[in-house]
Amino acid sequence: MSIQHACVTFFASLCLLAMAPAAGASGQGSGAHPPPIADFFANPEFSEVQLSPDARHLAVLVLGPNGRKRLAVVNLLDHGIKVVAQFDDVDVGEVEWVNPERLVLTTRDYQTAPGEQRYAPGLYAVNRDGGDFRQLAERGFAPNLSTSVYKPLPWHTWLTGQRGAQDSNVIYVRSTVYTATREVDYTALLRLDTVTGRSTAVAPPGKVRRWLLDQDGEPRIAVTRVRNVETILYRDPASGAWRQLAQFDAYLKGKDAFTPLAFGPDGTLYVSARIGSDTLNLYAWDLAANRIDATPVMALPGYDFSGSLIVGKGKLLGLRYLAERRGTRWFDQAMAATQAGIDAALPQTVNLISTAPKAATPFMVVASYADVQPVTFSLLNSETGQLTAIGASMPHIQAAQMSKQKLVHYPARDGLPIPAWLTVPVSSGGKNLPLVVMVHGGPYVRGASWQWDSEVQFLASRGYAVLEPEFRGSTGFGSKHFHAGWKQWGLKMQDDIADGARWAIAQGVADSERICIAGGSYGGYAALMGLVNDTHLYRCGIDLVGVTDIGLLYTGHWSFASDMSGDWKQYGMPELIGDPVRDAAQFKATSPIAQAARITQPLLLAYGALDKRVPLYHGKQFYAAVKQHNPQVEWVVYEEEGHGWSLPKNRIDFWSRAERFLERHIGKPGAAAKKE
Structure with missing residues (x-):
């Protein structure tokens, strides 16, 4: 297919947001100024x-005009554009199509930090022409806009994030039910008419934590959890009766565990499971025999399967997946040819095609991104081959000023x-550079993939090489x-990070005298332990909302309850992190606060006063301990923030501090103190 890329008249107002240079030639003049910091840390515009x-x-x-996100609908046949939902005090958040004529949406406040937000997201519905706007769920104490005879649902009502039948005014929504201690008890499922506001509850088969809708948009799978026992149940379409498919440990899983997708x-029914493999693969589940098919539908060598189905016109068109980068495997030959045409026209980017489930036109949406380019959106007419630019998430970012990212592998000790x-x-x-070792949080998550990252690209724009290790314990790379x-924690996971820095030195990328370790949450913990364990390797450290005492993850602090559940602390953490009684000696040896006297390198500490994951107490205790003998400690608290920075102004402030900090300590040869 021959693809022609253009920006046509009827998208003129949107196209202005999509004019960032394509991810083509690299190279920045030696005399050029780096991009402004605000370009990296602004909220996405589109x-x-x-x-x-x-x-x-x-x-x-x-x-x-007020800087708030609003919902617009474009008629692809007559090229009309109409704003159908907007708010004075908040942004439009999530959006889903209910049917071809109606949409449902939530709100989100991009201009207010968590500590200053007073309202819940709420839930609203509106026709595509702006008519019949209706409030379906409350926003807490915000005034209700509903005129329905049915009272709006409670504030703790959420979209499912799953495509419904899209052939009526009805959708399913979730309602979170909490315990007396404000932990999640279970999730109720409601059938909601988006025109009348009337809702009815689905009878649950227990304390359901997750619901899965079937191909007709009806609830078919329920996943319950009692303490650490997870049970997967299937609802028979004919009788409506629930039957058990499987049961296993919710946290430790086991060889027979699987996840309904x-x-x-x-x-x-498609599920992810290991079935004798080190990696998670995609399988079909035989509902009649109550077992997994022996042959995987998709296996990714070296990667756990993570992805989704692509469905259109009543058939499975393909699979979206994540390996080194996101990709698509098309089963439909016409879609495979369309993909090839787009990739030929846009060879520098990953191009993800979205189709409509019941398409009556040839239009498709293409999301394109690269390591040097944030996502941009285009509209494809698959009959004419015209690819029309319609918007860019970060229009001020110029690909030619960004830096290439690549996946490397190195051996741990x-x-x-x-x-x-x-x-x-x-x-x-690419040689003898100052290096920032950026440690991801979690830690039991995947850290990154091939894509544009604001923090990494900001550091690279200031002259720093950045290494992001997927240390052991990271997910996505297999069970082993x-x-x-x-x-x-603080042991082999920490060694993996240090071995990465030494690998970068051996490759000639990093100047051994100019290496700083940085990270947030677990990454902040690892930054502190890096300064403890590898004094001569790291010249400085940056801790953003980092854990400073493993024991405090269990006990929390008096200011407010932790957002980690009691079951996770009782059944998951003792196995993955350690038991506070049996492993007390290890906790002491690997808790930064107990080792604070050993940290003498320059240190930047930053915390959110309203953090419920790693309470401010972590940072304050550690700061009090380390500043007694280390005069090179900078301390900043963002009073309105939680576990990370939600506001652009705070992201800009923090990374401006980090820029000055790094420039002082590793920015130039000789900036770091000589090794002892």
Whole structure:
């Protein structure tokens, strides 16, 4: 297919947001100034691009004159554009099509930090022409806009994030039910008419934590949890009766564990499981025999399957997945040809095609991104081959000023291969550079993939190479890699990070005298322990909302309850992190606050006063301990923030501090103190 890329008249107002240079030639003049810090840490300007079920209309979120995101609908047949929902005091948040004529939406406040937000997201519905706007769920203490005879649902009502039948005014929504201690008890499912506001509850088969809708948009799978026992149940379409498919440990899983992912258009249930493999693969579940099919539908060598089904016109068109980067495997030959045409036209980017489930037009949406380019959106006419630019999430970012990212592997000291992401500043020559070792949080998550990252690209724009290790315990790279990190906080997990820095030195990328370790949450913990364990390797450290005492993860603090559940602390954490009684000696040896006297390198500490994951108490205790003998400690608290920075002004402030901090300590040869 021959694809022609253009920006046509009827998208003129949206196209202005999509004119960032394509991810083509790299290279930045040696005399050029780096991009302004605000360009990296602004909120996305364009997002939530969704085709209507019949592909005749397009829903998009765009900034209004007041700086708030508003919902606009584009008629793809007559090229009309109409704003159908906007608020004076809040942004439009999530958006879903109910049917070809109606949408449902939530709100989100991008201009207010968590500590200053007073209202819940709420739930609203509106027709595509702006008519019949209706409030369906409360926003807490915010005034209700509902005129229905039915009272709006409580504030703790949420969208499911799953595509419904899209053939009526009805959707399913979740309602979270809490315990007396404000922990999640279970999740109720409600059938909601978006025109009348009337709702009815679905009878649950127990304390359901997760619901899965089938190919017809009806509840078919329920996952319950009691303490650490997870049970997967299936609802028979004919009788409505629930039957058990499986039961296993919710946290430790086990060899027979699986995760229900989605139903195909023919009613096939697809699940992810290991079944004798080190990695998670995609399988079909035989509902009649109550077992997993022996042959995987998709297996990704070296990666756990993470992805979704692509469905259209009553058949399974393909699979979306994540390996090194996101990709698509098309089963439909026409879609495979369309993908090839787009990739030929846009060879520098990953191009993800979204189709409408009941398309009556040839229109499709293409989201394109690269390591040097934030996501941009285009509209494809698959009959004419015209690809029309419609918006860019971060229009001020210029790809030519960004730096390439690549996946590397290095051996840990015990031989375990460690994946890592290496970003080297554009036009730097790639040798003998100051290095920031960026440690991801979690820690039992995947840290990164091949894509544009604001923090990494900001550091690279200032001349720093950035290494992001997927240390043992990180998920997404198989069971062996994940389990190797159990109970290894401050031990082998920490060694993996240090081995990455030494690998960068051996490769000639990093100047051994100019290496700083940084990270948030667990990454902040690892930054502190890096300064403890590898005094001569790291010249400085940056801790953003980092854990400073492993024991405090269990006990919390008096100011407010932790957002980690009691079951996770009782059944999950003792196995993955350690038991506070049996492993007390290890906790002491691997808690930064107990080792604070050993940290003498320059240190930047930053915390949110309203953090419920790592309460401010972590930072305050550690700061009091380390400043007694270390005069090079900078301390900042963002009073209105929680576990990370939600506001652009705070992201800009923090990374401006980090920029000055790094410049002083590793920015130039000789900036760091000589090794002892």
